Amino acid sequence: MSADIVLSCEGLVKRFGGITATDKVSLQLLRGARHALIGPNGAGKTTLINLFTGVLPPTAGSIRLLGKDISHLSPHQRVQRGLVRTFQINQLFDGLTPLQTLAMTVSQHLGMGATALRPLGHDPRVAKRCENLLSQFHLLEVMDHPTQQLAYGKRRLLEMAIAMACEPSVLLLDEPVAGVPAGEREELLRTVAALPADVSVLLIEHDMDLVFSFAKSMTVMVNGAVLTEGTPAEMAADARVREVYLGHGGKHG
Amino acid sequence: MLTLLFDGVAYGMLLFILSIGLAVTLGLMNFINLAHGAFAMAGGYTTVLLMQHAGLPFLLCVPLAFVFTALLGAVMEATLYRRMYNKPHLDQVLFSIGLTFMAVAGVDYFVGSTQQLVQLPEFLKGRTELWDGALGMGHYRLAIIAVCVVLTLVLQLLLVRTRFGSQLRAAVDNQRVAAGLGIDVNKVFLLTFAVGSGLAGLGGALGAEVLGLDPIFPLKFMIYFLIVVAVGGTSGLTGPLLAALLLGIADVAGKYYIPKLGAFIVYSLMIVILLWRPQGLFSRGGK
Amino acid sequence: MNRSALSLSLAAKPRWWEFALWAFLLSLPLLLPTHALLISEITVIALFAMSLDLILGYSGILSLGHAAFFGMGAYSAALFAKHINPDPLLGLAVATSVTALLGAICSLGILRGSDLTRLMVTLGVALILQELANKLDFITGGADGLQGVVVGPVLGQFEFDLMGQTAAWYTLSTTLAVFLLLRQVVVSPFGFSLQAIRDNVLRAQAIGIPVHARLIAAYTLAAALAGMAGGLQAQTTGFASLDVFGFDRSADVLLMLVIGGTGWLWGGIVGAVVFKSLHSIISAWTPQYWTFWLGLFLVLLMLVGRARLIRPWTWGRRA
Numbered sequence: 009m010s011a012d013i014v015l016s017c018e019g020l021v022k023r024f025g026g027i028t029a030t031d032k033v034s035l036q037l038l039r040g041a042r043h044a045l046i047g048p049n050g051a052g053k054t055t056l057i058n059l060f061t062g063v064l065p066p067t068a069g070s071i072r073l074l075g076k077d078i079s080h081l082s083p084h085q086r087v088q089r090g091l092v093r094t095f096q097i098n099q100l101f102d103g104l105t106p107l108q109t110l111a112m113t114v115s116q117h118l119g120m121g122a123t124a125l126r127p128l129g130h131d132p133r134v135a136k137r138c139e140n141l142l143s144q145f146h147l148l149e150v151m152d153h154p155t156q157q158l159a160y161g162k163r164r165l166l167e168m169a170i171a172m173a174c175e176p177s178v179l180l181l182d183e184p185v186a187g188v189p190a191g192e193r194e195e196l197l198r199t200v201a202a203l204p205a206d207v208s209v210l211l212i213e214h215d216m217d218l219v220f221s222f223a224k225s226m227t228v229m230v231n232g233a234v235l236t237e238g239t240p241a242e243m244a245a246d247a248r249v250r251e252v253y254l255g256h257g258g259k260h261g
Numbered sequence: 262m263l264t265l266l267f268d269g270v271a272y273g274m275l276l277f278i279l280s281i282g283l284a285v286t287l288g289l290m291n292f293i294n295l296a297h298g299a300f301a302m303a304g305g306y307t308t309v310l311l312m313q314h315a316g317l318p319f320l321l322c323v324p325l326a327f328v329f330t331a332l333l334g335a336v337m338e339a340t341l342y343r344r345m346y347n348k349p350h351l352d353q354v355l356f357s358i359g360l361t362f363m364a365v366a367g368v369d370y371f372v373g374s375t376q377q378l379v380q381l382p383e384f385l386k387g388r389t390e391l392w393d394g395a396l397g398m399g400h401y402r403l404a405i406i407a408v409c410v411v412l413t414l415v416l417q418l419l420l421v422r423t424r425f426g427s428q429l430r431a432a433v434d435n436q437r438v439a440a441g442l443g444i445d446v447n448k449v450f451l452l453t454f455a456v457g458s459g460l461a462g463l464g465g466a467l468g469a470e471v472l473g474l475d476p477i478f479p480l481k482f483m484i485y486f487l488i489v490v491a492v493g494g495t496s497g498l499t500g501p502l503l504a505a506l507l508l509g510i511a512d513v514a515g516k517y518y519i520p521k522l523g524a525f526i527v528y529s530l531m532i533v534i535l536l537w538r539p540q541g542l543f544s545r546g547g548k
Numbered sequence: 549m550n551r552s553a554l555s556l557s558l559a560a561k562p563r564w565w566e567f568a569l570w571a572f573l574l575s576l577p578l579l580l581p582t583h584a585l586l587i588s589e590i591t592v593i594a595l596f597a598m599s600l601d602l603i604l605g606y607s608g609i610l611s612l613g614h615a616a617f618f619g620m621g622a623y624s625a626a627l628f629a630k631h632i633n634p635d636p637l638l639g640l641a642v643a644t645s646v647t648a649l650l651g652a653i654c655s656l657g658i659l660r661g662s663d664l665t666r667l668m669v670t671l672g673v674a675l676i677l678q679e680l681a682n683k684l685d686f687i688t689g690g691a692d693g694l695q696g697v698v699v700g701p702v703l704g705q706f707e708f709d710l711m712g713q714t715a716a717w718y719t720l721s722t723t724l725a726v727f728l729l730l731r732q733v734v735v736s737p738f739g740f741s742l743q744a745i746r747d748n749v750l751r752a753q754a755i756g757i758p759v760h761a762r763l764i765a766a767y768t769l770a771a772a773l774a775g776m777a778g779g780l781q782a783q784t785t786g787f788a789s790l791d792v793f794g795f796d797r798s799a800d801v802l803l804m805l806v807i808g809g810t811g812w813l814w815g816g817i818v819g820a821v822v823f824k825s826l827h828s829i830i831s832a833w834t835p836q837y838w839t840f841w842l843g844l845f846l847v848l849l850m851l852v853g854r855a856r857l858i859r860p861w862t863w864g865r866r867a
Contacts, residue, residue, distance in 0.1 A: 061754065063750070063753075082753075083753040083754060084753050084754075084756050084757055084758050084759065085758075087753075087754060087755060087756035088756045092754075092755075093754060095751070095754075099748050099750055099751040099754070100747075100748065100751065101743065101744050101747040101748055101751065101752075102747055102748075103743055103746065103747045103811070104740065104743060104744065104747065107552055107555055107556065108556075108559075108740055109744075111552070111556060111737075111740075112737055112740040112741060112744060113755050113756075115737040116737065116741065116755060116756050116757060117756065120737050121737050121738070121741055121756075121757065122737070122738055122741075122761075122762075122765075123736050123737045123738060124732070124733050124736045124737075124738035124739065124765075125732050125733070125736060126732075126736060127556070127557070127560035127732070127735045127736060128556055128559075128560065128735060128736060128737050128739075128740055129552070129553060129556030129557060129560070130560075132553065134556075135550055135552040135553030135556060136550065136552075136553075138552040138556075139550045139551065139552045139553075142552065148551065151551070151552065151555065152555055170751075170755060173755075174755055174756060287664065293663065293664055293667070341847070341851070344851055345850065345851070348850070348853075350610060350663040350664075351604070351610055351802075351806070352850045352853075352854060353850075354610065354612070354667065354802075355802065355803060355806060355846050355849075355850050356846065356847055356850035356851070358799055358843075358846060359842070359843040359844065359845070359846025359847040359849075359850065360843065360847055361843065362839045362840065362842055362843025362846065363839075363840055363843035363844055363847065364843075365839060365843075366836075366837050366839040366840030366843065367840060369836070370836075370837065370840070480795065484668075484671060484672075484675065487664070487667070487668055487671075488668065490664070491664055491665060491668045521683055522679075522683065524675070524679060525676060525679045525680070525683075528672045528675050528676045528679070529672075529676060531668065531672050532657060532668075532669055532672045532673065532676075535657070535661060535665050535668055535669055535672075536656070536657055536669070539660040539661030539662070539665045540661070540662070540665075
């Protein structure tokens with residue numbers, strides 16, 4: 009069974025001065041998971057993602073990726089081992105075009121990132137992979153437009169496409185449909201649902217429809233600690249979860 | 262050695278008053294203002310010119326220098342600086358370098374490039390020796406320390422006890438939220454910039470006798486102000502104060518004990534500190 | 549070839565006007581033989597500005613002390629020619645290598661910290677080197693500078709003539725070689741990763757780019773090229789003085805690059821030409837007050853907005 013755990017953390021703690029943002033969190037993500045992480049605002053979900061990806065150093069506890077302790081690896085090293093995330097607020101490269109962004113990311117993951125004397129895209133594999141990604145994320149028409157000028161919906165798609173270009177084994181999605189107008193959510197949701205089965209996904213989301221349609225398992229966090237875990241159905245029936253969200257202890261059936 | 266310490270403290274306090282405006286401007290508007298030294302120079306030249314041409318006494322000229330430079334700062338903030346707040350740091354740096362160049366050339370043209378000499382009133386000249394000469398305190402430096410200590414206390418009181426002070430601290434902490442709370446951020450910026458520039462002018466006036474005053478004053482001392490801010494951080498008064506004192510003492514001691522290396526020590530110390538703690542020695546960690 | 553491949557390969561190709569411009573530049577010593585020394589001077593500065601573009605325009609690092617490397621190159625080349633071997637290409641190689649080493653060391657200082665920290669560290673290094681050059685006057689000639697640097701013929705054949713023809717060809721061909729190199733670098737995956745770091749360092753890390761390693765490499769290369777420019781300066785003028793490390797020089801090159809436009813490689817060349825021309829014209833009117841007009845120009849340029857300088861039709865409009 010333990011061979012099936014792709015990402016885990018053990019007793020993870022993060023303190024900022026007097027505030028405990030992450031309170032002895034232990035979590036396990038199985039291979040091929042479609043796992044949601046939910047909780048009210050301020051529950052510490054994004055902090056947990058930042059700890060997993062190495063953006064924040066933990067105060068205590070450890071993190072394991074594919075069986076190996078990665079607690080001391082830098083963010084880019086973790087990405088190179090297959091741990092990739094998306095951001096709740098788009099983090100794009102405004103000075104580049106979607107094509108250039110993806111081509112550079114793909115080159116990096118084909119091991120050519122440091123090539124300084126051959127042009128971007130000289131390897132035909134790069135262009136092929138870019139074409140696939142651009143097509144999959146409906147960015148073909150805008151591939152040469154400066155990222156700065158893209159519409160919000162396209163930017164969100166690019167955000168996702170960049171993560172996919174990194175060939176992730178474990179994908180951490182931080183509120184992927186945040187701010188996306190209702191009409192464009194479908195496109196994004198379909199892409200999330202179409203992710204390869206062997207990619208393990210941890211999804212932070214507030215949109216309960218997305219959570220219930222996508223997730224096979226869930227973790228609920230409150231005040232930096234894990235409240236409970238289980239299947240979506242179990243969570244929906246759990247009085248404590250309802251209380252945390254609705255604050256009225258089970259009144260709303 | 263005690264005398265060196267004394268001189269270093271005087272120098273450090275002066276640097277603090279000169280630099281605090283820069284620290285607050287950077288912390289508040291996230292604006293790298295390399296023209297700060299030009300305001301200091303303005304204060305110095307105001308004092309000198311008022312003394313020479315209007316015959317006003319030194320003790321009157323110093324506060325006048327503050328007022329004049331503060332007004333100058335207010336005008337410049339409202340007309341020019343305000344347009345630069347949201348521009349990239351590179352643009353701000355070049356903009357303020359441009360202003361500095363204009364100030365330097367302008368002063369050179371109108372006043373000439375010779376060192377300006379300040380005639381101190383009689384009671385500020387002279388020196389007191391303590392403990393058989395182990396501690397020699399120039400009266401002027403003593404006065405500088407006194408004035409700067411008072412100013413520091415006043416600033417601290419302003420920041421902590423007044424409403425404006427809490428508005429300022431709120432705006433430094435988080436501009437958007439402060440504006441959302443109804444704080445008139447524009448007014449805070451204007452007043453802060455004016456006072457910061459005024460303090461620079463005051464420092465320039467006080468320091469003219471100790472540091473020298475000529476058109477290239479801003480270029481010579483810019484790095485010192487920047488060191489105080491970079492090492493001391495921009496969140497509060499204590500950081501820049503300690504950094505300024507450290508800098509003052511290090512510079513005076515360095516130049517005395519190893520004159521061959523001169524300012525080398527100060528620059529190296531700065532680089533080492535910034536490499537060790539890029540956010541500054543005393544800051545909470547942030548910008 | 550799919551659309552992506554087509555687009556990428558088109559972007560990497562040099563434009564026709566780049567060939568035309570270089571052909572024009574290379575013909576200048578023939579067209580304006582009496583100005584050969586000026587051509588040399590501008591070319592050297594253009595090379596210096598191009599090297600700054602690599603770290604400022606492409607990597608987003610604010611430096612107020614790039615002259616540290618220019619100066620190191622100048623003094624290295626001058627001392628090498630004076631005491632070891634007068635061959636210019638050898639001297640240039642030495643100057644470039646020494647400065648590359650300095651750049652690698654200094655690059656450790658700009659990896660972390662805010663824009664202000666970087667400004668301070670880069671400024672500090674230049675000031676320290678200037679102080680060192682000043683105090684170690686038994687090597688460097690101190691405030692008087694290093695005089696009488698006599699350089700041998702290029703490739704053993706082309707003597708440096710008084711008219712400056714050799715100097716002009718020498719500097720132009722070296723700068724062209726560097727331009728060709730940089731042109732390859734900026735359209736490579738490495739070059740694009742630098743731009744990614746410039747635009748969003750958080751995301752760059754999050755896609756697996758080893759940010760520190762890339763910045764160290766870029767900074768070292770830029771330093772080496774700045775050192776090459778300094779070396780060319782010392783070799784073609786015959787001396788090196790303290791102002792090669794000066795703040796003025798760092799500020800001027802920054803301004804030149806901003807005038808010419810950052811991030812498109814030609815900015816250094818365009819900026820150097822425009823800046824030097826303005827300097828000659830204005831200095832002819834008011835020799836002492838160049839600083840004032842320069843300052844005014846800077847203030848206006850920054851108020852109007854950098855990107856609009858080369859687009860006069862946007863001057864009237866609000867940002």
